Amino acid sequence: MTKFCSECGSAEIVQRVPEGDQHLRAVCDNCGFIHYVNPKIVAGCLLTWNGKILLAKRAIEPRKGYWTLPAGFMELQESTAEAAARECWEEALARPIDIELMGVTSLPHIGQVYMMYHGTLADGEYGVGEESSDVELFAPEDIPWKQLSFPVVHFTLKRYISGEMSVYDEVIDRQTDWLTKGA
Ligand SMILES: [Zn+2]
CATH class of the missing domain: 2.20.70.10 (Ubiquitin Ligase Nedd4; Chain: W;)
Known part of the structure; x- marks a missing residue:
């Protein structure tokens, strides 16, 4: 305060x-x-290439060393889609194509709202951005479920892999046992 x-x-x-x-x-x-x-808006993007999903390993706290989808707080003067694309570049040197909204996740207990997009990784090219220590493409069966950074990342990956693509409105209101749920 x-x-x-x-x-x-x-x-x-x-x-x-x-x-x-x-x-x-x-x-x-x-x-x-x-x-x-007031709550802060986080925008992020799930990028795919040949059926694999791009994840970045966090080089900064919180949850340093854990895998995440590129996502971060919106800046002033940008749209949520622009913020999602910017985060892809900052964290994974990745350029998204044809991004679409997946859905909205409210996290009332920490005052955040996630706007998650999905799209294609342009040219399959990526690298290790400033806020990451590693970036890799994972086949769905190789997702490191026990080493994911946040419940919202877990939820977003589960949702995408399920193939249900209608826009969702989800609430994650507390720390659940998501880390132990596994795949
Ligand atoms: Zn005053």
Whole structure:
């Protein structure tokens, strides 16, 4: 939580329910500014090439050393699809073609919403991006299920491999036993 008001620089920040509101907010007692905290959007992409799925091994915390789908927080001034494509490049030096929305996963307990796309890996070319220590194409039967980074990655891979391609609206609301579920 913020210590200083981003509007006036005052340290007079208090937790209070503003008039007409139902939630506790960080309110500046000096200038009255309300510091809203809202969920963040993460955009990512499942890229395939000849039936194999591109995964990147995380070189940064959290979950360093675990495999993930290219995904990350959206930047200002970009669309979700642009964010997904950018993450493919940053993490896996991969350019996506024909990406389409797979679905939306809400993670209310950590204030995140994942917008996951799928698409084709252009020319089958990829490399190890700055935030990764390794990048590889995996056949569905070779997915390292026990070494995946996050439940949402597990869910997205399961969904894709199931062949069910209708757009989904999923909620992952707590840490489940996903790590031990395996394939
Ligand atoms: Zn202020």
